[in-house]
Amino acid sequence: MTDQLFESSAAATADCDNTEPLIELRGISKSFGSNRVVDKLDLTIYHGEAVAVIGPSGTGKSTILRIIAGLLPPDEGEIYIAGQRRVGLIEDAQDPVGIGMVFQQAALFDSLTVEENVGFLLYQHSTLSHRQIHGLVEEVLEMVGLPGIADRYPAELSGGMRKRVSFARAIVSNPQNPTDRPAVLLYDEPTAGLDPIASTVIEDLIRTIHSGHGCRSYLIVTHQDSTIRRTADRVIFLHRGQIQWNGSITEIDETDNPFVRQFFSGNVEGPIQLVQ
Template identity: 75%
Template structure:
C-alpha cells in the first residue's frame, strides 16, 4: 500500500455530552474515491470538517502527507491543497456566479480581474456550465448551484500553485436533487477525478445508494462514533455485517436504533 495522503489517528470529538467521534482511525490514499456512510448524526460531516481543517478534534492527530497538522486551516500551511463542497452549496446570494467562484482570488490575490474571470470561465466549463457568470444563485437550479460550488472548490491560484486542491471533500453532494440531477452530479464527480487537473483523490459523505455506487471505490461505515465496517463497493451486497445489512435494506429491525 502507498503511504496515506491523509491520516486520522485516534480522532475524538464531542459536542456537549454527545460524543460524535470516538477514537476514529482513518487513512485516505492517493487517487482514492472514498465514501463515508452511516445513519444521521454519526459524525460523517464532522470528519469532513476536521479533515478540511475547519474544526479541531478534542483528541487525536491529523497527518497530511506525513506532516502533522497543528491548528486549523490558516494557522499553518498543509503540504497539499484540500477543497470542500458543502451540502447546501454555501454560495453568497448577493454575489454573481463569477464572484462566487473567483471569491478567494478576488479577495486574496494580486491577479488582474480579467485573468480571474478567465480562470472562472475555465472552471465553469469544466463543470458543464457556460455563459452563467453574471447570474445570481437565486437564478440557478439546485443542480446548477451544486456545480457552481464544485467550480469554486477546484479553483487554483496561479500565484500559489501549492494551494491548488489535490483532495476534494464532498458533503452530501446529491442531497435534495432529483434522480436526473443526481446522475449529472455523480458523473461530474468522476469526470473531475479523471480530468488530469489534480483533485484525483476525494472523500464523499452520502446516504444515497446511487451516489455510493457511482462515485466510490471504498466505503467506510460510521456508527456511534466508530468505524464499524469498511470494504469495497462490491462488498456492500455480500457482507455479513449486521449494521451494513440493516443500513442497506433500510429495515427498522436490527442493531441500528431508529430515530424519530
C-alpha cells in the same frame, strides 16, 4: 481546458505515491456537550482514492469532513496531511497539499454573481488581475458544464446548477501558487435534495473531476444509494463515531456485516436503532 489550471492526468499521476498516506486520522475524538460524535477514530486515505463515508444520521460523518478540512478542531488525536502533522486549524498553518470542500448546501453568496462566488478567494487573496480571474472562472465553469453563466446570480440557478457552481469554487486555484490546487476534495451530501436526473449529473461530474486530473482524491458523505455506487471505490461505514465496516464497493452486496445489511435494506430491525 488549458494547462494553467491543472497538470495533465499522466503527469500528475506520475508524481503521486499511492503507497504513502495522503490523510491520516489517529485516535480522533470529538464531542459536542455530552454527545461524543467521533470516538477514537483511525482513518487513512491514499492518493487517488474515491471514498464514501456512510452511516445513519448523527453519527459523525460531516464532523469528520470538517475536521479533515481544518474547519473544526478535534478534542483528541492527531491529523497528518501528506505526512505532516497539522497543528491547529487551516488558518493557523497551510497544509502541504490543498484540500477543497463542497458543502451540503451550495453556500453561495446571494448578493454576488457566479463569477464573484467562484473567484472569491482569488479576488481576496491573490495578485491576479480581474481579467485573469475571469478567465480562470470561465474555465472551471465550462469544466462543470456551466459555460456562459458567470454574470448570473444564485437565485437565477436551479439547485443542481448551484451545486455545480460550488464544485467550480472548490476546484479553482491560483496558477501562480500551484500548492493551492486541491489534491483532496470533500463532498458533504452533494446530491441531497436533487431529483434522480440531477443527481446523476452531479455523480458523473464527481467522477470526471476525479478521473480527469491524475491523483486527485476525494471523500464523499452521502446516504443516497446511487451516489455511493456511482462515485465510490471504497466505502467506510460509520456508526456512533466509530468505523464498523470498511470495504470495496463490490463488497457491499456480499458482506454479512449487520450494519451494512441493515443500512442498505432499510430494515428497522438490527444494530442501528432509530433515535427518537
